[in-house]
Amino acid sequence: METVLGMPLPADYKQLAETYGPGRFNNYLSVFHPHGVTEYVNVSGRMPxxxxxxxxxxxxQGRFPVPHAPDAxxxxxxxDNGEYLFWITEPADRPPDRWPITVNEARGPGWFDYDGNLTGFLTSVLTGRTRVPLFPHSLTAQPPQFTPSHPVLYKPTPIPDQAPTDTHAIRTWAQANGYQVxxxxxxxxxxxxxxxxxxxS
Structure with a gap:
């Protein structure tokens, strides 16, 4: 995977990926994985x-301030709400095992920085020691848990006898059916x- 990405990966991430596999923490937070079951959660997929x-x-565009260089x-x-977790990979001489974590707000200008590695962030947030203002209060209402992903690759099924539907139609349907998008x-x-x-159906 490091060869595919063209960069080294932190040791704690490798151990996390090997121990847990792809899935979600507290039914809310997904860590991208080398064997992610969709392109949206695969670390070498299109999402990063x-x-x-x-x-x-x-x-x-200056819509939202980006406090870190995007290339870093x-x-x-x-x-599930649309926030993203990032490694901050700069300065260039900082070793991967010391890459801190930052999170951006899904629909706003907020960012949250955590001065520690990925597993430290997950442990601290899921046990309630660190409060991320961008995350819902209910995140720690239950003990930390991990739900493995179903080992089935996502393959979109064409809708017969219909023109391709744009994302606006999906958003409209989702809002009408109680989904946050x-x-x-x-x-x-x-x-x-x-x-x-x-x-x-």
Whole structure:
């Protein structure tokens, strides 16, 4: 995976990925994994580059301040609400095992920095020692738990006899059916899957 990405990976991440595999923590937070079951949660998939492109666009447009250089951020996870977790990979002489974590707000200008590695962040947040203002209060209402992903690759099924549907239609359906979706950027995979299931029924 390091060869594919062209960069070293922190030792704590390798151990986390090997121990847990792909899945979600507290049914909210996913860490991108070498064997992620969809392109949206695969560490070598399209998402890290797409997210970096979005950050560049935000910085150019001045819509939301980006407190770190976009090229210094590598997306390593996401939440069901649309926040992203990043490694801060600069300065260049900082070893990967000391890359801190930052999180951006899903639909706003907020950022939260954590001066520690990924597993330290997960442990501290999921046990309630660290409060991330961008995350819901209910995140720690239950003890820390991990739910493995279903080992089935996501393959979109074409909808017969229909023209391709744009993301606006999915957002409109999701809002009408009680799902929280960001007005821009990606549609969470669970919402897209729910929409596709609804089209089949």
């Amino acid at each position: 580059a797409c997210i970096r492109g979005q950050l560049h666009q935000q910085a150019r 951020l590598f997306a390593i996870g996401s939440t 960001p007005p821009r950027s990606r549609i969470p995979p669970n919402v897209r899957q729910a929409w596709e299931d609804a089209q089949k």
